Amino acid sequence: MGATSPFKNHHYNNHNHQSHFVTKKLIPWTLYALLPIALLRLYFNPLDFLLSSSDHLLPTTSPISSSSSISISNPPPLIPPHQHQESEKARHESAPPCDYATGKWVQDKRGPMYNATTCTTIKEGQNCFAHGRPDSEYLYWRWEPNQSHCQIPRFDPNTFLQLISNKHLAFVGDSLARNQLESLLCMLATLSPPNLVYTGGEDNKFRRWNFPSHNVSISVYWSPFLVQGVERSSSGPSHNHLFLDRVNQKWAEDLDKMDMIVLSFGHWYLNPAVFFEGDSVLGCHYCPGLNHTEIGFFDAVRKALRTSLNAIRGRRRVANTKGISVVVTTFSPAHFVGEWDKNGACSKTKPFGEGEKMLEGMDAEMRKVEVEEVEMANKEENGERYLGYFGAVTLDVTKLALMRPDGHPGPYMHPFPFANGVSERIQNDCVHWCLPGPIDTWNEILLQVIKKWDLGQSGREE
Template sequence: MEKKKPMVGIWDVHVKHMFESSIIIFFIIGALATTAVYYVNSDEQETSRQPAVRKSFVYDDSLDGCDLFSGKWVHDNNSYPLYKELECPYIPGEFACGQHGRMDSMYQQWRWKPHGCNLPRFDAKEVLEKLRGKRVIFVGDSVNRNQWLSMVCLLQSAIPLGLKKMHKVADASLFTFKAFEYDASIDFYWAPLLVQSNADHPSKHKRSDRIVHIETIEKHAKNWVNADILVFNSYLWWGTPTLKVLYDSYKDSKRYNIVSNHDGYRMVLEKWSNWLTTHVNHTRTRSYFMSMTATHQRGTDWGMQGNGNCLNETKPVMTDLFWESGSDLQMMKILELSLSKLKARGVNVKLVNITQLTQYRKDGHPSIHRLFYSTLKAKQLSNPSRYADCTHWCLPGVPDVWNELLVANIFQGLK
């Protein structure tokens, strides 16, 4: 006898459908939630990959123990440039690369990333507050002038019109930028060999030879004694193999010695050290020395064929610890030893070591994109690499980072 199948009521079918529908809805909601979480996380991950705008410059303990001078260049077009070329009226023609035909702009968009920490972004108002009532003097050659003008451009944007002024001091190699609202002065003093020399005129100083008066620093140094912050450099003008060292006045220059550039540098740094020890109140004044910068004259250093140089270079060298052949390491060692001896005498001059980080930046020079103060000859024009400036730096650009490093050291000393 055939068994009867159990009857399924309408209510049972309805419940069954509701149950199955609930399961389907549950899985749909779960799938949607999972998808939402995925996209939220994806958005967060994508956001984290974007170059973030760095925090303003606040010196804190996170920089303690970090070697600010060992690191790499990272492309960052969110944080850089720190100002626009056309918005700074103080950039002279030799550093205004964009105004003189340079079309690429990536050279302005690199930040220095030290290993193990982050260098905070320059904050003009905060720096001006720290410098309120103070006088800063950059002393040295045209590369130090390059850095001084970078500092002026970094700060001036935060100062209203009518409350700032740039001028040359009469009868002195002194240029000064005044921030009246902050009672601050950011100055530059031209002294490429630190002591008195035949290169002392701030504009008429082209010489095939080098002559220094080894006993005379006071003519220059009397303009530095009342500074709160001193920023020195001296390197480029020591590039000749030998120089004359005078012991008499320029009017009676029969008595002199011819010495090597290394010996001359050592002698001048000793004279400078003695002056700094006896004439500067180191309780009030903080002193810094900017190390030598690279001059990218030989393209073969980074793999270029032929006799090229920095002309048409648009990106940094990315090889770790790259070193160009024109940098005189012996000069660097002489400087480091001089500063070490000074420290042993109780005078701490902080070395701001920008040498390695400039080695990579073959792209940061004006090359032919600058103002020339004399008419170029046909022979020069036929070979642009021969008159390309691979020594100085475009603004905005690499010197802005030097000032971020300088400010980090100044803030560390003031904290």
């Protein structure tokens, strides 16, 4: 018996045989006709020919059985290694700018990168979980920008440290600057624990850490007004005295040692203050009983930020040193329900939904002032940005912070505040952020800003 035909269930008629005969004649002639075309293409475009041919030769599903194995070496890169960074830069420059400021909070099952056990630098007042906060849903959200090409990857501590290797990053401002710094330390500690190498000032308000693996220094400078000022106290003036044309030398004198500065301030300007420019009083904010003009605090915030940015630019030009990058973290709204000093609380356990809370009033105006001053400082550089002196962006977190009333310590700024029952009056913190918590997103966006700076891109990150 002959071999069984694989087409045993098919019946061929005479037409089938004629078609088969014609096919046998046509195939050789077709191949002879295509051969010269293939040879010409191979001669003029050998790489394109081989790549397109391989697309047809490689199967979409491997036909190799489980008892066989094959090893295919990686082909050499089509772009030489020294050109890879230039190609990456060109790709990013051609992409539209990212707006990280608009979006929504979406649930994320992954949760935070760290906890109170793995991070030892969490300030006690922000250690919500260790202080007995019973709910944990606030830990399982991530910020999703509206622009699909601007999704924020999970923070990569290795990439962050590589990008700022051999550099000094300084956080300058109030306790929210410190809050963001401590979040960053915790995220970086998942890769490499920091060494505290300097402490100074009252309550160690000036500190510096070092990551020896990458020779990175990260500092915090307490300067709640950015400019020179005298804080009100029980033994001193009843109002803050602020000199809006004089930068605070506590941080400015170290400018030559800094490569990147994160400025974060604003909340202290809500307190009663008298504002000076030179030896003259400009006016005041909430100063009944004093013979000064009430001017509010928005103009004072604007002048203070302008003075600080000009000081950074001026110091770099005079010193003729390497360039400096400035990030201004925009105003982070508080979420007190009621007055902060009259039993105000923040008891929500979920983010606001879209349209549930609008950015308006004081929060919107503070953000507007900061964005405008950064843009003005860049314009005054007259095209010299990124050429060795100065470059600034706003880290626009105001709206995404506004949407997270659930992320504050609230009563858990103290350990187990209800251990002895619910008291009639309990202090709440609805300004700072739990660690871990929403403020970790600030640093995820900061990493994206630094990536673009590394590729030589400009533009404001929102």
